[in-house]
Amino acid sequence: MSKTRRLVISALFATLVCILTMIIKIPSPLFNGYLNFGDSIVLVAGWMLSPLFAFLSASIGSFLADIFSGYMLYAPVTLVIKGSMALCAHYVYKFSIKKMGDIPSKTISAVLAEIIMVGGYYIFEGFLYGFIPSLINAYANVAQGIFGIVLGIFIVKVFKKIIQ
Numbered sequence: 001m002s003k004t005r006r007l008v009i010s011a012l013f014a015t016l017v018c019i020l021t022m023i024i025k026i027p028s029p030l031f032n033g034y035l036n037f038g039d040s041i042v043l044v045a046g047w048m049l050s051p052l053f054a055f056l057s058a059s060i061g062s063f064l065a066d067i068f069s070g071y072m073l074y075a076p077v078t079l080v081i082k083g084s085m086a087l088c089a090h091y092v093y094k095f096s097i098k099k100m101g102d103i104p105s106k107t108i109s110a111v112l113a114e115i116i117m118v119g120g121y122y123i124f125e126g127f128l129y130g131f132i133p134s135l136i137n138a139y140a141n142v143a144q145g146i147f148g149i150v151l152g153i154f155i156v157k158v159f160k161k162i163i164q
Helices: 003-023 038-048 051-068 075-100 102-129 134-163
Strands: none
Touching: 003 038, 003 051, 038 051, 038 075, 038 102, 038 134, 051 075, 075 102, 102 134
């Protein structure tokens, strides 16, 4: 794949992460956050792109969604968390695909990536709001993660047909 094609596909992933994060927002119960569907594309980017492009697509798309949605406080943390999720999905999938097969590898890599998301936001919000109150949003983030995993596993098949 040419450098230009990789860059365009990465920009497409970043745009999709941003749009799916911003368009469908389900308010979280306690704090000023929301649930979204952007995690599904973060995972797909991790599975399909190189580590660098997966990180950049996931982190930039999510970062921009936070900025455009008025969550500036979360934007720098989101940049790190979502990029880390994509890296985790990428490396765990690549490491385990030959041993376990496609779907189990995607599932395990996605679960580990979502644990990064839940834990990362829990720690961040724990320092902001307190660790006990932040448990409420942790449950909401788990729900977001589960949906992201399921949706990501389904849509990666479509993306593979279109892109490769």
